[in-house]
Amino acid sequence: MDLLLSLPVLSYFSGSLTSWSTSLNLLFFYMTWSTLVLSHSPLEVEIVGVAALRAALWLVPSLFFLAFDTLLPSLAENIKHNGASALPPRDVKALGKTAGLALFNFALELGVEAGMSLGLTTILNNSVFRTSTTLPLPWQIAKHLALLFTGREILTYYIHRYLLHGHPAPALHLFRYSGSSSSSSSKSKRTRSKPKYKRSLAALHSTYAHARPAPPYSLLLKADHPFPYLLHRLAPLYLPALALHPDGLHLLTYLLFVALVTLEETLALSGYAVLPGIVVGGMARRTAAHYATDKGNFGSWGVLDWAYGASVGGDVMGDLRDEAEKHRVRERGERKAGEVGGLVSDGIDGLRKGKRSGRTRKGKGGNGE
Structure with missing residues (x-):
C-alpha cells in the first residue's frame, strides 16, 4: 500500500509551466523514484504502477461516465454518438455482470503481466525493464514511445481484424478458389481459409464485446471474454515493450506508455461525440462506428484502417x-x-x-x- 500511495509517475509528467515549480517537481519526483527503486523490486514497481495507472485512468473515469449516463440520460444522449442507443443499459443485473467481467479482466491482465515479467526476469537473469535511479532523457522517451505506439497499432490491427473478427489473413488468400471447381473442393478451401481457433475467437469476441450493436461506454473496454481480451489489449501493449528490451526500455517510459494508452482507450470507448481534438475525437467516432456496425475500424489510431480501406464512418486522413x-x-x-x-x-x-x-x-x- 505504501508503494501505491507514493508512486509518483503522474506527477513527473504533470509539472507546472513555471520553471521553478517544474524544477521542484522534478527534484521531488527523483527523490521519490529513487526511494521506490532502492526499497522495492522492479517487478513490484512495475505491477503496482500499472495497477495504479489503470485504476486512475480507466476504472475511476469509467464509473464516473457510467453514473453520468445513467443518472442524467436525457443530457447524456445529446452528447453521445447515435444518441439514446449509446446509453448503457438501465438493468442493474446486466450492469453488474458487465462490471464483474471488467474487474475480472482487470485483475487477470495484471496477473498475466506479472507472471510473464517474473518468468522473463528468471530466464534472462535481468529485469524486463531498466529500473534505475537514473531518469530517461526526453529524446529517449520520445523515441521509445514512437516505437511502442507503432508496434501497438500494427499488432492491434492484425489481431483485431484477422483473429477476433475472423477475416482471412492475407497469406490465406492463396487458398481461395476462383473459377469452375467442385463444391467439395470449394468447401475445403473455405475451411482452410478460416481455421477453427479463429472462428472460436471471433465467436467469443462477438458474443461478449459486441453483445449489443450500439456505441460503447468506457466500462466495456475490459468487458470481453478473457482470451480475446488478452489478445486485443495486453498483447499489443506488452509485446512491443519486450521487443525494446535489448534497447534498454526504462520502466518509467513503459509506465508513461501504459498511462497514455489507458487514457486513450477510456476516452475512445466513452461514446461521447464532444471529445476535443482530431486524435481522441476521431478515435471515439471510429470506435463507436465499429461497435455499432461490427465492421471496420480495427486499429487504434486508424492509420492501417485507412491504408487497407477498412475505415467506417470516416478515416483518420479525413480528420x-x-x-x-x-x-x-x-x-x-x-x-x-x-x-x-x-x-x-x-x-x-x-x-x-x-x-x-x-x-x-x-x-x-x-x-x-
Whole structure:
C-alpha cells in the first residue's frame, strides 16, 4: 500500500509551466523514484504502477461516465454518438455482470503481466525493464514511445481484424478458389481459409464485446471474454515493450506508455461525440462506428484502417484534412481580424491627429485676434 500511495509517475509528467515549480517537481519526483527503486523490486514497481495507472485512468473515469449516463440520460444522449442507443443499459443485473467481467479482466491482465515479467526476469537473469535511479532523457522517451505506439497499432490491427473478427489473413488468400471447381473442393478451401481457433475467437469476441450493436461506454473496454481480451489489449501493449528490451526500455517510459494508452482507450470507448481534438475525437467516432456496425475500424489510431480501406464512418486522413481546414479558416479569420483592427487603429489615430491639428489652428487664430 505504501508503494501505491507514493508512486509518483503522474506527477513527473504533470509539472507546472513555471520553471521553478517544474524544477521542484522534478527534484521531488527523483527523490521519490529513487526511494521506490532502492526499497522495492522492479517487478513490484512495475505491477503496482500499472495497477495504479489503470485504476486512475480507466476504472475511476469509467464509473464516473457510467453514473453520468445513467443518472442524467436525457443530457447524456445529446452528447453521445447515435444518441439514446449509446446509453448503457438501465438493468442493474446486466450492469453488474458487465462490471464483474471488467474487474475480472482487470485483475487477470495484471496477473498475466506479472507472471510473464517474473518468468522473463528468471530466464534472462535481468529485469524486463531498466529500473534505475537514473531518469530517461526526453529524446529517449520520445523515441521509445514512437516505437511502442507503432508496434501497438500494427499488432492491434492484425489481431483485431484477422483473429477476433475472423477475416482471412492475407497469406490465406492463396487458398481461395476462383473459377469452375467442385463444391467439395470449394468447401475445403473455405475451411482452410478460416481455421477453427479463429472462428472460436471471433465467436467469443462477438458474443461478449459486441453483445449489443450500439456505441460503447468506457466500462466495456475490459468487458470481453478473457482470451480475446488478452489478445486485443495486453498483447499489443506488452509485446512491443519486450521487443525494446535489448534497447534498454526504462520502466518509467513503459509506465508513461501504459498511462497514455489507458487514457486513450477510456476516452475512445466513452461514446461521447464532444471529445476535443482530431486524435481522441476521431478515435471515439471510429470506435463507436465499429461497435455499432461490427465492421471496420480495427486499429487504434486508424492509420492501417485507412491504408487497407477498412475505415467506417470516416478515416483518420479525413480528420487531418478537416483539422487543417479549420486551422486555415482560423488563420484567415485572424488575418482578416488583424487587418480590420489595423484599419480601425489607423482611423482612430487619424481622428486624434485631426482633433489635435484643429485645436492648434484654433489656438493660433485666438492669439492673432
